[in-house]
Amino acid sequence: MGYNKKLVLLLSLSVLSIVLFVFWDIGEYWDYALPRRLEKAWAIVMTGAAIATSTVIFQTITNNRILTPSLIGFDSLYVLLQTAIVFFLGGGTLVMMNNQFHFLLSVGLMVVFALLLFLFIFKREGKNIYFLLLIGIILGTFFSSISDFLQVLIDPNEFLIVQDAMFASFNNTNTELLLLGGVLLLCATLYLLRYAKYLDVLSLGKEEAVNLGVDYDGVVKRLLGIIAVYVAVATALVGPITFLGLIVANVAHEVFKTYRHNYLIPGAIFVSIFSLLTGQWFVEHIFTFSTTISVIINFIGGIYFIYLLIKENDAW
Amino acid sequence: MVNVNNVSKTYQEVKVVDGVSVHIKKGKITSFIGSNGAGKSTLLSMVSRLIPKDEGSVLLDGEEITSYDNRELAKRLSVLKQSNNIKVRITVRELVSFGRFPYTQGKLKDEDKKLIDESIHYMNLEAFEDRFLDELSGGQKQRAYIAMVIAQDTDYILLDEPLNNLDMKHSKQIMKALRRMVDELGKTVVIVIHDINFASCYSDHIVALKDGKCVYEGTTEEMISNDVLREVYDMEFNVCKIDGNRICVFFT
Ligand SMILES: Nc1ncnc2c1ncn2[C@@H]1O[C@H](COP(=O)(O)OP(=O)(O)OP(=O)(O)O)[C@@H](O)[C@H]1O
Ligand SMILES: [Mg+2]
Numbered sequence: 001m002g003y004n005k006k007l008v009l010l011l012s013l014s015v016l017s018i019v020l021f022v023f024w025d026i027g028e029y030w031d032y033a034l035p036r037r038l039e040k041a042w043a044i045v046m047t048g049a050a051i052a053t054s055t056v057i058f059q060t061i062t063n064n065r066i067l068t069p070s071l072i073g074f075d076s077l078y079v080l081l082q083t084a085i086v087f088f089l090g091g092g093t094l095v096m097m098n099n100q101f102h103f104l105l106s107v108g109l110m111v112v113f114a115l116l117l118f119l120f121i122f123k124r125e126g127k128n129i130y131f132l133l134l135i136g137i138i139l140g141t142f143f144s145s146i147s148d149f150l151q152v153l154i155d156p157n158e159f160l161i162v163q164d165a166m167f168a169s170f171n172n173t174n175t176e177l178l179l180l181g182g183v184l185l186l187c188a189t190l191y192l193l194r195y196a197k198y199l200d201v202l203s204l205g206k207e208e209a210v211n212l213g214v215d216y217d218g219v220v221k222r223l224l225g226i227i228a229v230y231v232a233v234a235t236a237l238v239g240p241i242t243f244l245g246l247i248v249a250n251v252a253h254e255v256f257k258t259y260r261h262n263y264l265i266p267g268a269i270f271v272s273i274f275s276l277l278t279g280q281w282f283v284e285h286i287f288t289f290s291t292t293i294s295v296i297i298n299f300i301g302g303i304y305f306i307y308l309l310i311k312e313n314d315a316w
Numbered sequence: 317m318v319n320v321n322n323v324s325k326t327y328q329e330v331k332v333v334d335g336v337s338v339h340i341k342k343g344k345i346t347s348f349i350g351s352n353g354a355g356k357s358t359l360l361s362m363v364s365r366l367i368p369k370d371e372g373s374v375l376l377d378g379e380e381i382t383s384y385d386n387r388e389l390a391k392r393l394s395v396l397k398q399s400n401n402i403k404v405r406i407t408v409r410e411l412v413s414f415g416r417f418p419y420t421q422g423k424l425k426d427e428d429k430k431l432i433d434e435s436i437h438y439m440n441l442e443a444f445e446d447r448f449l450d451e452l453s454g455g456q457k458q459r460a461y462i463a464m465v466i467a468q469d470t471d472y473i474l475l476d477e478p479l480n481n482l483d484m485k486h487s488k489q490i491m492k493a494l495r496r497m498v499d500e501l502g503k504t505v506v507i508v509i510h511d512i513n514f515a516s517c518y519s520d521h522i523v524a525l526k527d528g529k530c531v532y533e534g535t536t537e538e539m540i541s542n543d544v545l546r547e548v549y550d551m552e553f554n555v556c557k558i559d560g561n562r563i564c565v566f567f568t
Contacts, residue, residue: 197421200414212468213389258406
């Protein structure tokens, strides 16, 4: 099957999943249900696209198929930043007004963190992905623990008020940030388009990219900044989903078996949207909310992650 | 011309390249020789800005190589590393097409396609052009990488052990191709090479490294002599003249 055919197939699947999610069993109060379902579907579509794109780019930069932004603690960092902001700036009566501001502040801090990551890890000679993975897992755990700690310290009343809005999940998507998040994603994507032509070259490795005239440090720094924005928006909308990126990026590579990002990225996006929406449909209509999609994805993804580690080990 | 001035690189407090100065002449083949670990690859990587140097300068036609615009430099100087491990799935033709990236930024024109065809032909790869790189033998892969560098069509071509994995026939073919590129197209070629007889038969200029230092530098005639080679490799050589070439005998 040709690349374009595969792409059309995946696109159809994701459109189908949107239709299924929005219209299934909508009932007679559809004028009430429809806008809510549409909002939720839109949040999930944006999240899926953001996670897929950021993971494919990240794996291209690091030339590996195991590491993802979540696995090195990017989304735990976002949760930590949100918690810290509520902790230090307080929630209180201005919560709703502040929410968007908190969000923007966290996104800004995420980008700063991405640049620090670049300075301390990517610029070092002879970076090793297992070292990165180790550092990332330690940092991720560290970030989550501090978040938990701060959340315990926050005044319980205040915490309840902000929790809903700031710490989203799939069953409780953060529709308040839909517009702002969408605008940020759009900006990040427009900026990405300027650097998209370098992605294919970067997948050949650092030395080849330098040989072919890519300003390696400059491009990688910017791409990491873009990834930070994507991860922040996705996490803000539906909360962290550790293994989703790993699954969809690898499925896209398996399906397309190419280095070309004009197929890999859209492919990963469609796979991501499809699996999130059908997954969420199952959670809502079959499991009737007795589990969450994050649990399912992390279960499948975790097994897949172990499989990848073992496979990679064999290759040595 | 490339002027390498007093270049050094230190790894874990060991100077693996130690104050090396070399002049690489335009329109010639210059070979770097020396034992394993002498610092040849490290030197070549610094000359081609793949790794930063700790001290010294590398001037390409008078200007420091790291202050060039990346894209402009990629149109003038290309480099192939000693070992290449591209992990993505890519065909030979696609790989060779990347050689045109500095010019096209990804959009190939007809003249680019012609150059890609020529490079593939030069390396005798027509039969493999649609095969995936990871389905090729070591030597076929090596030829694909060299074809990519040729498609890059730069004045300066730096190759680290280009004869890696190649049989005698293809080694000779590639050395002849390099010679032709120098003689007919005016390219400047720098190679790291272990086969001393290929170095002797095809290079104009030889630079010998030992323990990170440049111990000898000179024309092929000066360098291929019992005394110099003994000093460089710490073993006995017997240089004979056969059919007008200096051939080193050292096998027994
Ligand atoms: N990234 C690195 N980190 C630490 N040491 C290094 C690194 N790269 C090279 N070295 C050391 O520097 C020395 C020179 O290495 P280099 O690769 O330049 O040798 P070479 O002359 O190309 O050898 P060969 O003929 O085996 O390719 C070696 O002793 C090597 O162990
Ligand atoms: Mg070497």
